Amino acid sequence: MRPTISDLGLNAGKKARLFRILFQSGLCNGTALFLPYDQGFEHGPRDFFANPDAADPGYVARLAVEGGFNGIVLQIGLAEKFCWDFAGEVPLILKLNGKTDIPSDTEALSPVTATVADAVRLGADAVGYTLYVGSPAQAADLGQYMRVREDAARLGMPLIVWAYPRGSAIEAKGGKDSFYAVDYAARVASELGADMVKVNFPHPEKRSGVPAEYYADFSPQEAMDAVVRSANRTLVLVSGGSRAGDEAMLEKARLSAAAGATGLIFGRNVWQRGHDESLKFAAKLQEILVKYPCHSIENFPRRHRSFGENMLLPS
Amino acid sequence: MRPTISDLGLNAGKKARLFRILFQSGLCNGTALFLPYDQGFEHGPRDFFANPDAADPGYVARLAVEGGFNGIVLQIGLAEKFCWDFAGEVPLILKLNGKTDIPSDTEALSPVTATVADAVRLGADAVGYTLYVGSPAQAADLGQYMRVREDAARLGMPLIVWAYPRGSAIEAKGGKDSFYAVDYAARVASELGADMVKVNFPHPEKRSGVPAEYYADFSPQEAMDAVVRSANRTLVLVSGGSRAGDEAMLEKARLSAAAGATGLIFGRNVWQRGHDESLKFAAKLQEILVKYPCHSIENFPRRHRSFGENMLLPS
Amino acid sequence: MRPTISDLGLNAGKKARLFRILFQSGLCNGTALFLPYDQGFEHGPRDFFANPDAADPGYVARLAVEGGFNGIVLQIGLAEKFCWDFAGEVPLILKLNGKTDIPSDTEALSPVTATVADAVRLGADAVGYTLYVGSPAQAADLGQYMRVREDAARLGMPLIVWAYPRGSAIEAKGGKDSFYAVDYAARVASELGADMVKVNFPHPEKRSGVPAEYYADFSPQEAMDAVVRSANRTLVLVSGGSRAGDEAMLEKARLSAAAGATGLIFGRNVWQRGHDESLKFAAKLQEILVKYPCHSIENFPRRHRSFGENMLLPS
Amino acid sequence: MRPTISDLGLNAGKKARLFRILFQSGLCNGTALFLPYDQGFEHGPRDFFANPDAADPGYVARLAVEGGFNGIVLQIGLAEKFCWDFAGEVPLILKLNGKTDIPSDTEALSPVTATVADAVRLGADAVGYTLYVGSPAQAADLGQYMRVREDAARLGMPLIVWAYPRGSAIEAKGGKDSFYAVDYAARVASELGADMVKVNFPHPEKRSGVPAEYYADFSPQEAMDAVVRSANRTLVLVSGGSRAGDEAMLEKARLSAAAGATGLIFGRNVWQRGHDESLKFAAKLQEILVKYPCHSIENFPRRHRSFGENMLLPS
């Protein structure tokens, strides 16, 4: 059900960069586990109080490398100051917009903070953009998004859309993580050209105010399946959100992978604990993803990278 | 009554592309049946619940080819990821703006999501733009429309305007599908340079709040005739809207064709049913359109494309 | 051996436009017969003395439509003044550079006369560029060519390269139509991104001054086969050149088609005779091409365009 | 002696891309074996006569993947049409200029055929530029080179300079592969900002016409050592040139690696023989390079990519 990287209608640059993320990083099996690290901007340093080490971008970057993540997500400032140290060792996803959570979300809009050209210059393998689906500020949002989409297409840079239902209208129609809202958001990302879409896990039990089609009694698995279908050729990443119990998170991960999601993007649930615990939890997520390998696009026989074996092949 | 393609004051590029749509696709007789498929963005995935296959853009594209449609209407994201598969097999109309239906329509505005240059790059034969006629946000709307119109003229790309009365003021003056509102919207599209205009079927019986001139007892046919006259050299397409009874839809199509409309643009009424039923319904619409051929622009004798006959002509 | 249109690494716009040329024009079987008509610029009106009617672009355009050609090649001036009349009826290939034959060819360079944007505006389905391979002026030539290639890629416009060995150096190494020169020219077009390449038929017997690899006793068929291989994913068109005996031209066409060339581009051999004779000769060329259909890319079942049959399918 | 990747003064994008080439491709040990494939443009198809399969870019791309090369070098046309197939599987080095060998080399200049932006769009990990050191046309050469260097810096793209002494003046001063000429060329590349420089193996015995400093009796190893020193923080690649005896080529490779060259760029010596022989010869070159690993830049412990081992680390 999950599309292969060759089915996505990508140009050569997007395909090469996604290949690096999905087949040359992490599990190298077409799945992805990303480490987002822009919470210092989105929520403030309070997110680091649970594990003060996590306030250090160098610490989190080492975690991304040690943990075999498929990518680390950074805002431009941390990327400029810390990426050089680990350039090439773990893919960089440059987040191109963001905001503080100080003002109200009623007319949510996430302003642009960097460009796709910045991402190219820093050697990033993807860019991220937060689209507040359903926000009354959607005109401004779609306007800045269009520019990002066009630059990403022109420069062959994969575009990951954080498709987040948000604003007064969505609050009146079931809230931001109803099945209706998440399903709609995934579809909007697909209709507007995202290569990957990051969604919250859908809650089919949140029905108050949603359109009639979403009144039925959907299971979480059915809801997640539908979200992946709505996204069609846009690969789905499921967000971890704020820290919750490990088993609940792993179940979310299992349902997502079973539905055909390509991967997980878990930040606070990873680094809001000690170093070794973080790596252990990441490994548990990978234990799930390793069971859902994606059809590889590798057209050609290929020597294994360890040199000893290399020697054997041509003889 | 319907103008021929040579009467429209088109430049060479617009004429060549319209010729492909009207005379080299579908019935090839100067009429048009379009398949719109941007409802996943405009309304969300709930529109696909009646026929879950329709959530797959590949399925709908195949329907457009099999059904002999004159064009399929897509937003940029689906066009980027799916068009390559059927490039050239059915004309693409790239929709250049759109919005979700989550926030209120009081100050309706449909933000730009793609450019005429995107349409050129994808090999589209026309572009679509939603103009919310009468919306309090008309200043922003006309501003972005002007840019689209200029680019379309410069690049020889036919411009189809979705002329939709919308917003608080129109609600107070008879609503969005009164004869008054539809007639006014068709004229605005013509005054502002649309090559084709998509309108809702006018309802002359909706008179509450409309100007006095629209109080008289107009028949649906008289109303539709007037709308086509108001559009003058802008070709008219009649929208299907949300799904309704087949006979009512066919009657709408008959009245439209008789009034001189060039074609129909029916989406949900087509694909919100099973595959074979969709094709049967499309064929019924074509049975109407085939009776209203438009004067061809073909100036030159032309060999038939089947090679056997080809051989006979010059000898 | 001939690549299908899906194998060529084309973006959606290039694929859609090539599809129109190869599968919706002429024989509609993946082959191409083009009518070039820029000789009034390249050689002057003397080329029309054999058939004065041919001085009239309207006459030649009618010939292209009547004869079922896959495209007509024009310079910008004739395209601007005549294309409107037949816009959409036969694909336009806009030639983007050209020169008179008055000055010497020693340092041959064909200056740019129009842009890819002009071609888009006129609704053209391809552009043509003459690259004088091996000319001492190659720096200027490649400079202006790069701009054309980039614009063509950006706008999804197929690029046909007239790959013509020319200049003092090539004259010293076997001349412009040796197997060596034609083979090299086809490869250069491929290395530099042509979607189609127009070559002269190679003459393996011209060996004086060519590199040692070309000394062997190649048959014309072997030479033509090699040229098609050198062009790899660039489709090959064989030029007619100045008027010669019909049987010689037909034999050239047969060898080209057998080698996997996609088509023929014959001008003077067509229109330097009376109207009916021109159509008869075109039909003879098509009798050859019809035997070499290319694998279609049509992925989807498709209703036939004649309406009667249309009606039968969905029932 | 050889600088590590962290010593080179690179920005983050250049470092990330070089890391991929040197530590995530081929032997993954900081050395490089590149497969150049632009000879169809530089010399014409005659280079493929020894192994006709090599005329097919797909065949050569497979060879690059199978042989564990660190990169394949292509001109824009072949990159556009073939890269998609293997995007991400082997690094692409896009060659940004080139020329045919038809006109005289007296005033050698290699015109620009593509831009750094093209390379970004195609997902390339480096760009190549031929600088004809000492050519009378050096003003034009350095002019276009400056633009390439600036773009490469701005976009974080490693720049490999083919530093080739060429033209009438160098012919009069010992020829293009004297120790003097190669040494000078390596230094020019370094002085002008190359990240890597491709040189011919220096011939200290060619002394006729060279400056007095190069009269002494240098051994090949001493000459090669000096060239690497002249290049300082510009990594050195040694070119294979036209095909020669295997033992001579391997000796050239040994001396280069011992001198501190980072790698080898061998084309005709690889693909001008059968498929299995090509791979065997590449393996022999790698047997040399594996003995000269470069200090890694890996700052962080890293889980091995095979999942089983992955599981062990954090526990």
Add this chain to the structure above:
Amino acid sequence: MRPTISDLGLNAGKKARLFRILFQSGLCNGTALFLPYDQGFEHGPRDFFANPDAADPGYVARLAVEGGFNGIVLQIGLAEKFCWDFAGEVPLILKLNGKTDIPSDTEALSPVTATVADAVRLGADAVGYTLYVGSPAQAADLGQYMRVREDAARLGMPLIVWAYPRGSAIEAKGGKDSFYAVDYAARVASELGADMVKVNFPHPEKRSGVPAEYYADFSPQEAMDAVVRSANRTLVLVSGGSRAGDEAMLEKARLSAAAGATGLIFGRNVWQRGHDESLKFAAKLQEILVKYPCHSIENFPRRHRSFGENMLLPS
């Protein structure tokens, strides 16, 4: 035989301005008599010695108004300083390039001196450009011409090309006013998008060095007929050249009008004599043109501008 203004494939702006020149100026019958006055730049003040009054642009402008000319041709400097005085009274044709006759014409090139935007700003109704057909400098010439053509199309400004065979190559092939050269030049202007072309009267008796097709015994009328055919939808203006006998000039005018030329552009033959003599000679030219009215495009009834009244004015 002469095309009407509606047959020319013009956009609305070009059509409106040409209509002013051809139907609202001079004889108002679709013919044109232009007064060129750039000889002070092209030849120097020596051209005014025969009638010193003619050195005063105000005097010549008055002549243009009094003589009922369809336009006056000026370089930018005189247009800037004198046009205000008679703005609107006689159409201005702004000449956009020019040169002195001091250097040799071997590699003739006429540099650009003003832009189409200057012409718009000055209220001109057409622009003029000298193209030196066949000059070895054709690359530079065509480059600057393309810019003028595109600007003229974009701004709706009619473009008159002075199509002058010139340079060493044309001198070797029969000279600049042979039938061959003039015929070729007219065609080049047409192929490259001129709306009007100014040619010298062709001399069929100049045969030395011309291509074989031009060896036959053509009469002046046959030659002029052929030139008009070669120009097809580009209107033809015949140049007066240096002053000659009145009867010879009138005969040239008669043959031109009979061949279907739209008009005459006579300067020195007009103003190199006294004021009244100038007007008398212009009237004689108009007596010829009045016999060759062009089909009007006037769709609407309109007050007639009867020629009789016209005739009274200069007498």
